[in-house]
Amino acid sequence: MHRSTNAVHAARGRHGRRERRSPIRMAVIATGVVATAAGGLYVAGLVATGDDISAGTRVSGVDIGGMSRAEATARLTSAGPAAWKDPIKVAIGDTTTTVDPESVGLTIDAAATAERAADPSRGPVTVIGRLFSSGSRTIEPVVSFDVPKAHAAVAAVAKKTDRTVREGAVAFDRGKTVVTQPRDGRKLDADKAVDALRAAYPATGTGVSPVLLPVSVVHPKVQAAEIARFVKDFAEPALSGPVTLTSGDQRLSISAATLADHLEVTADGGRLASSLDAAALMKDPAVARQLNTFTGSPVEGRLGVRNGKVVVEQEGRSGRQVSAKALGEAVEPLLTKTGTDARTGPVATTTTRPRLSTGNLAQLGITEQMSTFTVNFPTAPYRTTNIGRAAELINGSLVQPGEEWSFNRTVGERTKANGFVDGTMILDGRYQLAAGGGVSSVATTVYNALFFAGLQPVEHGAHSFYIERYPAGREATVAWGTLDLRFRNDSGKPLYIKASATDSSVTVTFLGTKKYDSVEAVAGPRTNVTPPGVRTSSGATCQPQDPLEGFDITVDRVFKNGGVEVKREKFATHYTPRDKVTCG
Template sequence: MALVAGAAGVGFGGLYLVGLLASGDDVPAGTRVSGVDIGGLSRSQAREKLDSSLGGAWSEPVKVRLGDSDGTVQVSGISVDSKETVARAAGAGSDPFTVIGRLFTSGDRDVEPVIRVDEAKARASLAEEAKTYGRKARQGAVAFHAGEAMSTQPVTGRSLDVDGAVDALASAVPGQGEPVRLPVRTTDPRVGAAEVNRAMKEFATPAMSAPVTLTVGGREVEIGPATLGKHLAMKPDGANRLAPVLDGKGLLADPALASPLAPATDEAVNARLRLDGGQVVVASDGKAGREVTAKALQKAVLPLLTETGAARTGAVDTENVQPKLTRDNVGRLGIKEKMSTFTVNFEPAPYRVTNIGRAAELMNGSVVLPGETWSFNRTVGERTEDNGFVEGIIINNDQFEKAAGGGVSAVATTTFNAIFFAGVKPVEYGAHSFYIERYPEGREATVAWGSLDLKFRNDSGNAIYIDARATDSSVTITFLGTKKYDSVEAVKGPRTNVKQPATREGASGEKCVPQTPLEGFDVAVDRVFKDGGKEVGRETFKTQYVPRDEVTCD
């Protein structure tokens, strides 16, 4: 038995040796790597063949599939390691059973290639593809424009999973059949197409189908789709349903509604005050008013928007509004003395008399409660013919020209000085571009509708009453309230950075206004606060004036 076993062992070993000698250092016959036959080749020959066949697999654009779309990507940093692949192919058949088996069979076998990946290079090469392919999710939406409802259909967001794409490209040798499928991530919009279609059908389209009519104090006021649409929106609620939102405040201020609504409402009128021997007294009582609130307007309008025909008419409630200032609360509001007063004199001219007088009229009686911010533009309004203003002389692009509201800067300058000497906080102000001789240097202001306002915040701790009066040659602004300081003084510094004017021709036509030359300069004015005769604070106002060029007109 021992002899038989020994003979068998010698026979097995002999066959293994014969198999090794037969194959030598070659790659076993029938060996393929990604479809490339390298069987029977020496290692060096096999490497050359792999380099020739697979070495450029990732150097050319690679066919890929992203979602439902096919395309190509240029990728770097991924390659076949032919040396290690051949070593794997040769070594995989060196065990005794495989070697002996090859003596009696010619079976084929596939060997996976060894892939080398430079992660940084591969990710960088895919970054541009990720940028091109990616898109943000777009929410479905409904908007209103020019009296029409408009829908925006949702779009699913998508992005390339770069790390996953590198793994996918490294796991599949390009050109071996189907495109390499790269992993992508998708983001569904919260507001989908079904919700957009529902919102359009149930609300948006009916809302813009016809005007709505409101009854206010026995009057009818019609609001057309174009006006409604400017103040109407649909926004996602907590359940991502598009819900209508009406900006009642904006709609209430819209001229298309404010003008016809005005006769049906009454503004509250503040009590009028005056100084009598240094004491503040009530000159006339205040008067309650009635108004439509933004909340009441929303409540009345929204239900009408989905109705048809006569059902698009409804009533809107009005509310009593008490004036800020009454005979009863003057004392409680702290309006007890003169805080400041200032007068600007001007050369009489019809446009100045009209515009300055109108601005003073609109300002007179204003009450600014503690903490409130007062605005010249909000109080006086736009300087238009409808608001009682006429064409006059203004400064535009550093020269005089004609425009509506000219001369109003005299009121702005007077008000600025009342603010200055009352010791309250200026919030927004701006000087004229060049100096005007009738105003104090560095203590003057101008205004421009839509671009420059004059504002102050009432930080005095008590209410402020603004008394504004104009004559044919002067305007006076007085602040009544409770003084913050015993006195406020102005200390002006010298002119610096003086620049000489030039001479130029003005604009052609009737709007050209000649002007005399005046140097430009910088100036600083200190506002000095005093209590008990001692300085308790100081702040500096700096102003830069450009030269006022001499302008001639044809």
């Protein structure tokens, strides 16, 4: 039987559709197979590669592959390389030292490093990729950096390594040349040093070079070459031997040691230069002693009164002097020379005339006796010595107009070296032995001379208790370092002081030009009279003492011209009682 054409086509159509669905079915089957396989691989990957970190992962040579984060953290903490904790070598200028990483705030954060090493995804692709990966991974460690701690540590290093610049210098000491070699100054740059330490940590590899910590350098102005030049050109010849100065047949030798004491070296613009303090050199005892004989000070004329007129009793004598300027000009050219002959040269001298002579007496205005006063005292060897010595030192004093005269400055300290001996004086309200005892007689005489000359007192003080041989309220005492007798020459003309002493008296006369026709003293009554007490003392310095009452008194100084009072001044004095003292 034959089927119809339509039936055949219908049958083919059904078979054709069945054949076209077969590839789709196959794709579905394949997909399922792949998914199943991938799932298996994913599970296998999770099992094979561990919890967090891929196999073959290393941090600074430490294998943490296949570990969990916690395991990796523990491994890095316990087995981290030495470079993470070893001291860091640093170079600061020419100084090399080490710093502990932790002390400068540098450590490895193991937990953060493990976190960095862990794979960021646990998805199938990443996990399966780990399973088939055969390579290794290198992870940089995570550095923990405590910046404030680093700055504090660098500051501590700077305290040890910073240094100030040292200038080159040359000085002279005891005839020797002392050289100070120059040295650069340096200062650690803290901010850049912190950055350099951070950049260098952790160090890897062997033979790691020191970390260069940046510094700012200050170079000295005076360099070593300049030191060498100055020593060769000046210092060595300057101290090679003495210099000798000549004037006529006189010779003055100055040793190298003495020269060195008065040489000064200064720097200007990096160059050294020397200078000689000629004024100080001239005052140096080693030079001054020779100058006294090498030259000669002028001898002042001595004045006196004859027939009511001021005359020159003894003519002065000119002297020959060397000035500080002349001394310096003579010495300095010889300092750069060597050899005895080359270091010998002339020095200029000048003639110095005395201030007082017959020729200039009238010109000075010293024309008359302004005042004179004498104090008598009981004879005693110590008084003869001390009063005579003080009068000798005062005699011939010339006080210019407006100038202030001082007893202590003129007489000097009352010591044995100055010609004084121990004598009786008032100390702590009683008589005691002390150097210079008795000079208050001279002070009282000078005070009365200036009083009646009408001159201006500047400083004076009376004895603590009254001494009968002095005029009450018109006397003075002195004590070295605590009490002086001073006056100012306000007469308008130069003033000459003439002083002389015998075994029992001292006289002081002022010569000049009077401002007033006469000056008188008017003493008031004694008031506030106080009886003395009685004391017993002992010791080698004790002196017996008779009693005397204390009192107050005022003395007027009256100035007159043409017999008419033109001015009056009051001087009040308080005396304490003089107790009776018995030495036991």
